[in-house]
Amino acid sequence: MVKTADIQIGQVIKNEFDQISRELLKTYAKVSGDTNPIHTNDIIAEKAGLKGVIAHGLFSFGFITKLFEDFLDQERDGKIIRINIDMRGIVRCGDLLVTEAIISKTEGKRIFFDIKQTTYTNVDIKKNNKIIKQFEAGERGYISEKDIARGFLKQKEVDDGILTYRERVSMEGNAIIELYE
Amino acid sequence: MNAEEIKKNAEFLIATLPGRKIEGSEKITVRYKNLVNFARIYRKTDTKYIGSEEDGIVAIRSWANVYTIKTLYKLVLGEKFQQGGIERPFLLNTNKMLHAGNIYDWEGCVDVKNGDKLTGTASWGEFWFVEKNKMLFGNLHAKIKNQNDELVCNVTSRIGIRPGGY
Numbered sequence: 442m443v444k445t446a447d448i449q450i451g452q453v454i455k456n457e458f459d460q461i462s463r464e465l466l467k468t469y470a471k472v473s474g475d476t477n478p479i480h481t482n483d484i485i486a487e488k489a490g491l492k493g494v495i496a497h498g499l500f501s502f503g504f505i506t507k508l509f510e511d512f513l514d515q516e517r518d519g520k521i522i523r524i525n526i527d528m529r530g531i532v533r534c535g536d537l538l539v540t541e542a543i544i545s546k547t548e549g550k551r552i553f554f555d556i557k558q559t560t561y562t563n564v565d566i567k568k569n570n571k572i573i574k575q576f577e578a579g580e581r582g583y584i585s586e587k588d589i590a591r592g593f594l595k596q597k598e599v600d601d602g603i604l605t606y607r608e609r610v611s612m613e614g615n616a617i618i619e620l621y622e
Numbered sequence: 623m624n625a626e627e628i629k630k631n632a633e634f635l636i637a638t639l640p641g642r643k644i645e646g647s648e649k650i651t652v653r654y655k656n657l658v659n660f661a662r663i664y665r666k667t668d669t670k671y672i673g674s675e676e677d678g679i680v681a682i683r684s685w686a687n688v689y690t691i692k693t694l695y696k697l698v699l700g701e702k703f704q705q706g707g708i709e710r711p712f713l714l715n716t717n718k719m720l721h722a723g724n725i726y727d728w729e730g731c732v733d734v735k736n737g738d739k740l741t742g743t744a745s746w747g748e749f750w751f752v753e754k755n756k757m758l759f760g761n762l763h764a765k766i767k768n769q770n771d772e773l774v775c776n777v778t779s780r781i782g783i784r785p786g787g788y
Contacts, residue, residue, distance in 0.1 A: 465663065468659070468663060469663055472656060472659045472660045472663065472688075473660070473687050473688050473691055474691055474692050474695075475687075475691045479717075498720075498721040498724070499684075499687040499690065499691065499724065500663075502684070502687065503663070503684035503687060506682070506683040506684040506686075507664045507684060510682060515666075515668045515670050515671070516683075520728070521726075522727070522728060522729050523725065523727045523728065524724075524725070524726050525723075525724075525725040526723060526724055526725070528720075528721060528723055614723075
């Protein structure tokens with residue numbers, strides 16, 4: 442059980458999700474009622490200049506809400522009061538979505554968080570400077586000049602070679618929860 | 623649309639919309655299957671959200687996305703007004719609209735339960751223009767209540783509209 446006495450400024454809570462697929466976005470569109478085809482139809486998304494389908498903004502937002510629900514044992518230990526989010530970057534199929542919240546202050550039973558959601562988008566794997574595996578972002582050209590100029594493109598060693606990926610903040614904001622004890 | 627027209631339309635909307643109540647409302651009936659399917663998208667396994675219909679379940683907090691989108695689409699896309707004596711829709715091209723931010727405020731609110739009948743009403747908040755990219759931004763404030771007139775959520779959706787869309 443989460444209690445006020447156990448809370449520490451600077452404490453981080455986090456979740457990760459790596460199962461964003463076209464199938465899941467179709468299910469989300471159907472269930473949520475957000476049936477804008479830019480989220481489900483690559484051809485229409487391309488016509489809109491998006492190079493392929495993008496996740497619904499509120500779909501990704503849902504993982505922020507989930508983070509607090511899970512922290513509060515599905516709101517048995519407290520209640521989510523407010524979540525305020527700026528949507529900054531597009532989320533795509535295949536992205537790893539990492540949602541983190543850090544406790545910035547407390548006031549009685551109210552806990553204040555700063556939130557950051559980051560996407561990790563694989564582009565390709567190279568060996569001896571040759572591409573041996575290309576991911577959707579590489580195939581469809583999701584990486585922009587702006588991404589490169591801003592230093593979002595990174596590399597790391599993996600089993601097969603050197604992985605190029607983009608690390609970009611997709612959402613930022615803050616939240617308030619209230620604990621029962 | 624030329625630069626002068628873009629600026630003229632932005633100035634008109636910035637002067638006209640803030641504080642204006644959007645006519646009409648959106649009605650949403652909360653169904654068991656929809657609550658469960660929505661909770662499963664977020665990999666929820668707790669019976670509080672996906673238990674039997676007889677035992678009663680509540681919506682996960684993210685289900686706010688459902689009434690937000692329905693209210694946003696229905697009320698914003700239906701919004702029309704006079705500009706220079708001519709009727710115009712709020713959005714000239716719906717593909718130019720982006721969801722730029724969102725606030726869910728559940729202070730003093732009750733849970734959403736299977737069978738609830740929700741009503742969403744909305745009004746416009748502040749609007750502002752960003753010269754650099756000619757984007758028009760604005761806030762839409764929505765109030766969601768249940769059939770007992772209890773508040774379910776206060777939602778603020780920040781929308782951004784690219785040139786040609788306003």
